[in-house]
Amino acid sequence: MIPIVVGVSFLIFTILNLIPGDPASNILGIGAVQADIDALNEELGYNLPFLQRYFNYMYNAVVHFDLGVSYSTKKPVFDEILGRLPVSLKVAFNAILFSLVFGIPLGVLSAVKQNSLVDRLSTGIALLLASQPGFLIGMILMLIFSLRLRWFPATGAATWKSYVMPMIALGLPYGGRQLRFTRSSMLETIRQDYVRTARAKGANEHIAIWRHAMKNALMPVITVAGTSFGILIGGAIATETLFGLPGLGSFIVAGIKQKDIPVVTGGIIIFALIFSFVILAVDLSYAFIDPRIKAKYAGGGKR
């Protein structure tokens, strides 16, 4: 994982380095004296070779947790990010939970009752939802529930109520995807020989499905849930912006508009870091759940 994180940081750093303009001009603003600009640039190390700047940046980040200072707010980027991260995490976490609760049971149900009305309806709706962008669903929700019905606040992060619509807006498309994947995984698992063996032993449908099919079917579902987290992050950014939540996503967006390079660099790297962590966690959890993988790590292995 570490080489990837390093690679990511290098990539982002490089890309953002392409933004025209030097830091001092941005910090000091229009109308600053050239001499002051040059002096500040020198101080910030702007004139150093690219690689050295990169190393300095990484060194500061890892050792001192210093991601630079925001051009616009003049505050340390790290602190700003830390302040906003909880909001983003709350939104993401709620959305994942919502999608799992909504998607998995319905997916299982659809698979067990394949081709029934329940199945066709839910797969149709799931497909519809899964293909929509979060911000669109969010706006529709906002229109109905905030502006017309006044059940939830449209923007801001005042109370827990502020988090409901973002959770649904972000969670519905994700949940649709979960439903479809759970369904196909279950359908495939139900067909497996070992489910037939269970029935031949005298297990009733309930046991055959729950004990044998489901556990096997859910394993890939969890993996896919983890790796789809990347899509979730993308949607989260738009959702935060739409609902005016002071999260990391909206922070980065604002940073881009203001050409606030330290903010954007730091923010994207942190997001990418979180994403990598999630993938790692999913991989590890797989090792716990699937005895075949556990054996590989423990050295048991196949005969």
Next chain:
Amino acid sequence: MSTKYDDSPLMNLTEKKVEVNFKKESQIKEVWRRLKKDKLAMFGLSVIVLMIVIALCAPLIRPYSAAIKMNMRLKLALPSAAHWFGCDGYGRDLFTRCLYGSRVSLTIGFATAFATLVIGSMLGALVGYVGGVLDDVVMRALDIFSAIPSTLFAMAVVAAMGSGIFNICVAISLTNIPGFVRIVRSAVLGIADQEYIEAARAGGSPTLHILLRHVLPNAIGPLIVQTTANVSSMILSAATLSFLGLGIDPPQPEWGALVSEAQEFLRRSPHLLIFPGILICVASFSMSVLGDGLRDALDPRLKS
């Protein structure tokens, strides 16, 4: 190439003579036949085709100027005979804006999907065939690319390069190239060891020829499915970027931008959201359904 079984005189009419036909045309027809059966997929296909046709004919329906002409007297006008979708906050005709917005969104979607298909496939073929250090380096690079959520990456690129259609296209494509590279690479690796490749090489077939004749048929199924999925996701990515204000430059219309513009006036003038919203909704859904149908048609075994 056909295979016949034993020629003994005891052979009779009751067993099927199996003729294995590798001609591409019959395969394509077969896929098309299967696709036709999927009513939902055909619905999706017709909707998309209809949208493309309308988008192409846009200048014949309304002039572009109508999309950007402001008229404050018509501010937030509701739908009427003169203005089918009503007008936006600057009095611009929403229907025309949606119309030209489709042009932008669909162009971005298809153009980038096609570009990533071509670039990704070539890179994948190259990497798979050459192998070695190049392979390792490229795959590592792809891993790094994949570790960044695509929207974030696109945002970074836009931040660096500025907004505008071309830049968005570049930004979005970069995030999707790894997918194609992997598909083609694994198709190449899948058959590279096969003996008939060695035979072809020994027979003097040039590399390109081998790649086209042997690798391509293997990869074409997943490539088509991936491309369809990409068109859909790229339209959405572009819309998301525009929604965030990082995409195309105003006053150019684009679906995401139109939805973003609707936010300010959402309560009193929901029509600003509804019309572009329906377009996004229908287009995405149709593409998804078509993609699913294609996937099932290309390999019926995958279907439940």
Next chain:
Amino acid sequence: MTQELLKITDLSVEYRTDKETVHAVNHINFSLNKGETIGLVGETGAGKTTTALSIMRLLPEKTGFIPNGSIVFEGRSIYDLEEKELHNIRGKHVAMIFQDPMTSLNPIMTVGEQIAEALELHNTDHKSHEQIQARVDEVLSMVGISPSRKNAFPHQFSGGMKQRVVIAMALVCEPDLLIADEPTTALDVTIQAQVINMIRELRDRLGTAMIMITHDLGIVAQTCDNVAVMYAGRIIEAGTAADIYKGEFRHPYTVGLFSSIPNLREKTARLTPIPGLMPDPTKLPAGCSFAPRCPHATELCRTTPPAAYKNNTHVIECHLLEGKDGWTKEARV
């Protein structure tokens, strides 16, 4: 007390899809007494597995249909049973082992758990946990696996060992009937012999009746008292093992099957397989289903399905037996 364990009468099984109907099994009859072993022989597609699945009522729900016939096990009609009774019989009175051990076992449960499950599902005399575990150990030893391995997962066993686990799982409740569907086909030849021997020993020890489904005549010779040869969903020849292996007359298909086996003692330039393929089960031919491939086929064979000709225990469905001494003609079902 009647000796008859299983009686199948005029059984037909169809698989119906939107496009077509596959006539997998057509009007078969056979019966099995307690402790007997019958070999069900035939090529792939003859209907053997379908027959086995229908005995256990494990046909695919949506596509498998039984248009006619009955299966009576221990005096009760399988298809008239309630769900609960069916689940009671499966595993406890009738057990089945399937062809591919690689996929028959649940990959995320230990083998001990899976064997124990068979006991727990039929735990009418309320064995305690310890008793169940003891029994699991016992049955594992019986199949030659050390009980210490009961907490291992299926992927940690080789193919032959996996199949032994499957056998242990099937026999743990000491069923009256064991259906073995090509139990060794997926295994190495050297392991095949081991597993067959083991099945034989266990059967002898427990007195289990067995239906041995196979295409391997060697296995049939080693294990079966009676044999039924299936072709295109019908039993075209049936009898004791002696009848089939040493009888004077045989169905031309059976002759073909025997000739297809390479003979270690004779030197031949070529093997003599049976030419052609089994007929398409969606479009069965008008007359005898074997006529298209039969070297002795006559016009009658192609137009009229043959009746069954019986000689003591030996039954053959073939026109060629018309008028032969000792063979009485019976109505064709």
